[in-house]
Amino acid sequence: MSDNQKPIVEEREHVVIKFAGDSGDGMQFTGIRFSETSAMMGNEVSTFPDYPAEIRAPKGTVGGVSGFQIHIGSSDVITPGDEADVLVALNPAALKANLRWVKKGGTIIVDVDTFTPKNLEKAGWDTDPLHNGLTHEHQLIAAPITSLTKEAVKDLNVDHATALQSRNMFALGIVYWLFHRDLKFTEEYLEKKFKNKHEIAELNRLVLNAGYNYAMNIQLSRTYVIKQAKLEPGKYRYINGNTATAWGLLAAAEKAGLQLFLGSYPITPASEILQEMEARRDLDVIAFQAEDEIAGIVSTIGASFAGKLAATSTSGPGLALKSEALNLAVMLELPIVVIDVQRGGPSTGLPTKPEQSDLLQVLWGRNGESPIVVLAASTPDNCFYYAYLSAKIALEHMTPVVLLTDGYLANGSKPWKIPNLDTLPHIKPNIIKAGELKEYQPYERIPGTFVRRWAIAGTPGYEHVIGGLEKEAVTGHVSYDPENHEHMVIERENKVKEVQKDIPLLEVDGDSEGDLLVIGWGSSYGHIVTAVHELRNEGYKVSHAHFHFINPLPSNTEEVFSKFNKILVAEMNRGQFFRYLRSEYPQFDYRKHTKVQGIPFTVSELKEAIKKNLED
Amino acid sequence: MSDNQKPIVEEREHVVIKFAGDSGDGMQFTGIRFSETSAMMGNEVSTFPDYPAEIRAPKGTVGGVSGFQIHIGSSDVITPGDEADVLVALNPAALKANLRWVKKGGTIIVDVDTFTPKNLEKAGWDTDPLHNGLTHEHQLIAAPITSLTKEAVKDLNVDHATALQSRNMFALGIVYWLFHRDLKFTEEYLEKKFKNKHEIAELNRLVLNAGYNYAMNIQLSRTYVIKQAKLEPGKYRYINGNTATAWGLLAAAEKAGLQLFLGSYPITPASEILQEMEARRDLDVIAFQAEDEIAGIVSTIGASFAGKLAATSTSGPGLALKSEALNLAVMLELPIVVIDVQRGGPSTGLPTKPEQSDLLQVLWGRNGESPIVVLAASTPDNCFYYAYLSAKIALEHMTPVVLLTDGYLANGSKPWKIPNLDTLPHIKPNIIKAGELKEYQPYERIPGTFVRRWAIAGTPGYEHVIGGLEKEAVTGHVSYDPENHEHMVIERENKVKEVQKDIPLLEVDGDSEGDLLVIGWGSSYGHIVTAVHELRNEGYKVSHAHFHFINPLPSNTEEVFSKFNKILVAEMNRGQFFRYLRSEYPQFDYRKHTKVQGIPFTVSELKEAIKKNLED
Amino acid sequence: MATTSNTPKYTFKDFHSGQQVRWCPGCGDIAILRAVQTAFAKMGIPKEKFVVVSGIGCSSRFPYYMATYGIHSIHGRAGALATGIKLANPDLSVWQVTGDGDALAIGGNHFIHEIRRNIDVNILLFNNKIYGLTKGQYSPTTPKGFKTKTSPYGTIEDPFNPGELAIGSGATFFARSIYSNMNLSVDILLEAQKHKGTSVVEFLQTCVIFNKNAYDYLTKGPDKENNFIIVKHGEPMIFGKNKDMGLILDENSNIKVVKIGENGITEKDILVHDAHRPDPILHYQLAALQHPVVFGVIRSVRKETYDEALYRQIEEVKQASKYHSLEELLNSGNTWEVK
């Protein structure tokens, strides 16, 4: 650190910051404050929290570290970033867990007070890293955060423990100074949040400012400014994937003129969807916490029969349990939406980590020929849109629809331009009103779409019984007739195929022909886009197409593929979409890049993989 | 019918006979007697029963008809046959239901007493078929079976209803005469079966002889002799697929030196496996009827942990329910055998009808990357062998194995040469005995096979805990480490791949290269073999390969395929194996012939399909 | 649910679906079907408001024969289905038909939770003590020692008593009838409909094929009336072919059968049935009684139902809420303008 010198102000397009500390240190809270301030100051932002699997993992150990990563920039911020420019580590364990992810030359802020021999041992450091070369590669800010925090609040009447709980605010203050951020947004937030606990608000405010002032005083060698992003004008808010999913369903219910029903059982990382829906009694939502996943989906089927927009939410193990009943919905041809927030498998696997390994289960994990519609969201905010579309397709095509998201989307958040509900596509559920028809035939299909009509229980004149046995075409009576069975199997298949007409074409990002097309689906979107853009900037010829519609596939898929020599499918599993595509269009030269580590791709590994495939 | 003339005695290689009547008419019993007599007289036999879906479907209606079809011949009897040479129809409904399946020129035997206007109406005949051209195309034997049966037993002291219950014996007598069969086997059987009900034995014997004599007296224009088959010498018995499956597991337990455990829940068409196991308390089997399918498989996992050869049996909907727990077994790497007796889907579908549509569910219907071993039996009797092999692979490779059969195999039966247990391959479960190792590491793998060792609960010194969370390699401790996860995912995959070394190569029936290779798996075996043989006899160049090992595929699969221009996959679904093969080896020109009607292929439709594919 | 005054007048025939009944001749299900159709006709509820759901089993074919809305679903799940329908539209009259296997084996969990939550659904449990549809395996109500297809040497487990299980799960209504008593069945069905909350009605139902003698002691022979009692709220618990037997509580609080006129016992000593007492102990004992078997409405107490509470809470929350539209929700919290 050089004295008596104005710091260099680096102008940057992108910066990645990671806050890390013990689970109890408030890192999530800190991270969200920083993200909000940045968004409000006009940056693009993408974030990702990273919790330990235990509720309260042992303090001071690497297993107990909780982190929050934020990527801010002026454009193209679609991933939370690979490596951090700035790491805040509130104890030795946090440093241990995250050091390998800090860029060479990046800034590391530590609470030097916590680097006691005992803590170093708990964290698994053999020697004190602060005295051991860290400063050669990084800008180290070894701040006595604990003691300065105590100092800052000594005039307030708060106990020791409470005072120390605001250490995160000190760190945040340092970072705000480092990035030329305005404190006002956070101060306003604190005031609102603690409006009945004035003392706490004041405490946090004092410590925040102490951190800020500290940073100003120690005369850092380098600070950063990030240009404002060119965001579409409008009103923005933060949203994470689970909330966006829930709200997408709310929007669909409103646009379809139906009440929303959700029948679910809690499971990580999908629980927040149920939680949000339970809270939405204020908007007339019927949310039902069932005794298990089976009751979750079966009650959903019941609600659909009774005329609701009915949905259920879960993760992989829960989806496995729901398969028998999902198949019933296929047979009944009732509209339901199933949200699968994927996590690491098999079995209980890595319950808090993202993975894309439920794809084949969703496509084919049911007895018999059981076609359903499958969609996949790709960013936290577009969960809103794809949840909305899932509901639209279910209601208009009388079919179950599964929407795939994952733990990465569910917990990640993005600034989101609040949509105007009027601009969303119309939803016309296929309901048949009392009196419209002389005679109702439950399995009569509308020509051209294969869709049957929905006579809601309670409608006079359309009394009818449906069930899981094979049904005679048109009448829906039980039928064991061989030809009828085959006919119905094909009609159910055709009905799902027809959905193709309602979904957008596959778009190519980059040249629409060339040597290599990178294919992705789901949450890897941001990483792939970034990798491909960077490579194109570096002069490589590579394009990208991202699938949001898994079944049916967009109608131009084959045509798009045919313009490329090689197709590289990148996914966070062992090649499930790769297998599916190859079974659909075997004629192309597919390659795969896979990763099953419970963590997202990094941009750099993707770039490597792409370059390698361009070469051979 | 020509008078005063000896009947023509037709010498035949093959004849197909179908017995049909009301559910209560004893058609299954009759069919089995005829089959047994034929087998004992030296013919090859293949049979298939065909029940109504209801327990007691309404009498006299087409829905209530119960049938039993038998194919006898001197060689190559591997299907129950497409069309019948002889149909026995005990009432108008039975005729109505089966007439379309009788060969032109075949013989039809009816109980003319039942052709009353009321019965004709119930059966849905507009006019009486007996007076309506039936004799132009067929040899009609319009026997007054009801009245002659009454007449035959009038000296016995039995009531009307009991007397009429033996009408089936009258019909059987006619057929015995028609085929030059010996009555003695059936008479002996009756004596043994009714040894405490002498009256009933006598009743049946009288009626059987009355039918036989009746046929002799009416001087039929044509009778049949079938040459003796050239069966391998040995001791034979009848066996159906479900019994064979159960016994295959019994044999495996014996050869592995382990007790057998079965945890199941009844479901059509798999219930008989559980029933057989419950009866086998006499052979030390622990059979447990659980409260549902989930408890069925989970108790099986428990029994495996406690050191049993543990299995569970079910059908498609039950398999769907088991998927979450099957995935646990994948993660625990414990040996279990899962029997899936497939039936028509989706959902409850066609519960009594065969279909091959659980293939993809079995391969991929679980969350996460969850590889398991999958086998498929192809004839009622080889269910024994494949059940045996399933257990062997499970025990030796520490993996769940799913054996696919279906309703057609389960209920169909074949004469079966009783195996000498000594000649079955050895089974060496991977158990580690007390004292063998200093320290037991549950997830240490044996080099070369990736198999972990099995320390059975109760063994001193190897206490350990396993679970559904991802585990650290070697130690098995819970691990959230990214690289470890990927490592374990790949090790589980490799372990299953290694099974390939223990399974036989794919064999080609016919030339090992050529224009067209027909591919099948499971119960379509007999029909495909027959179709391909007939075509080859007719001069077509076509070969056949049948898969009994679905995952992993035999190691020479790609090589075998590469010798043919076209590959026709025939299966009773919408192309699931086709999809799987294409996703594995996309380079070949696959075609498909599918049927989803809840009934097997016919040889003639297969021949059509093959010829068509040979042409284009 | 609404019973409007201008509901058409029905007879049981109005509830025939026209589908051919596929149960075995003599099956108890047939008689219960008639009882249900008869009762439905008397309820004053418009036909389209009835929803009849079931799982899988012989008994679960029931919805096909009813000219109402209905779903024949999957094995064991009727309870969850009924729950979803009732919560989605409390104005519907929801009837769940289920067998002893469907409700108590695979469906046991939904059964106890539905009862605990007190969902306003009517559960008709057809107890033939066997799996009929799959051709004769034992069920969770099969008596210990009974030989069936899956217990060729006799079962080795004691059965559930559905009444005990239901009350142990918090049942507000439990009644028992038998297929052979049409009047009793109709009366109980009408009571079940009137009861707000989960009504559990156990029907003893004969399976003539796989368990045909199960209920002979209740339906055949000169002494059959000594083997059961029909209880009525407010009336003394007297029974027997001579109406001279009664129930009392002994010194250990156990139910005891006594003879009126013997040992100084008079009618006054006989327990009077109180179906409405909130504490369930005596109802539990009556439901558990093996001899005599107790028929009639054993327990019927009023408690807020889940569906009532749900809609009450939705209303309360809406009143108190900050947001009154989705738009307001979307725009709530921290937002900012980009220009």
Next chain:
Amino acid sequence: MATTSNTPKYTFKDFHSGQQVRWCPGCGDIAILRAVQTAFAKMGIPKEKFVVVSGIGCSSRFPYYMATYGIHSIHGRAGALATGIKLANPDLSVWQVTGDGDALAIGGNHFIHEIRRNIDVNILLFNNKIYGLTKGQYSPTTPKGFKTKTSPYGTIEDPFNPGELAIGSGATFFARSIYSNMNLSVDILLEAQKHKGTSVVEFLQTCVIFNKNAYDYLTKGPDKENNFIIVKHGEPMIFGKNKDMGLILDENSNIKVVKIGENGITEKDILVHDAHRPDPILHYQLAALQHPVVFGVIRSVRKETYDEALYRQIEEVKQASKYHSLEELLNSGNTWEVK
């Protein structure tokens, strides 16, 4: 299972697995772990005979901390797993650790069937009245009106009482303890082990994060001893910080709290606890009691277990059987020779 005389002498430390305990500091699970380890050490059973299984939940991490055989399985299925292990090898001492969500929400069906069958397994139900692991949603034992992550306006359903549900399912053993009472817990665990048949032990367990005040009335404050009673077989049911309160049955056969010395009540009037009486009524009432909460072994009656019956039947059938080997079976029935 065999308790051999030359079993090593253990201390609770012998049952430490060495894995780091990952529950929150102060979590009730930690105390129960210690109680279980202490009790195991006293049972005289060789270590390798213990199998500890669980489902999923905070409590279900239990097996990892035990130096025995064990499986941490999937959510709700511990009961079926324990059943399979015990049937496969009755010589093992099988312990099932399960939460209120694991046992009574998703696992409800296995729970009631395991109890009905009387499998000789020890079920330790850790009741914190919340889903801990998934961070604070309500469970089937959460009191009505309680606010949680999934009931932001308060739940609208009455909870199960695990004791009532267990006894309604036919339980032969039910006991209750609380995490904070180590001696009581150890005593009950020893009793559970001795009991042949399903032993259901409900542990009131505090979740310091999501439901921290649930049991304050039983563990804190000067009057806490007025809020619970510890019953012992053969002893009068007396409790209270002054040992002057007792339980009697009132004229309606309901349990009533009385004060000794008031209204002429003496110690003699107080009910004496009989854990072994076969009929479950009084046990049911004790288990159901809200005030005082009843701790101790409430019910313990001997009945043939499923595993005993299974092995008994296997022996009987083997004795009587026509076949004594697989070979004989294969060659039974109609066979014929082809030459």
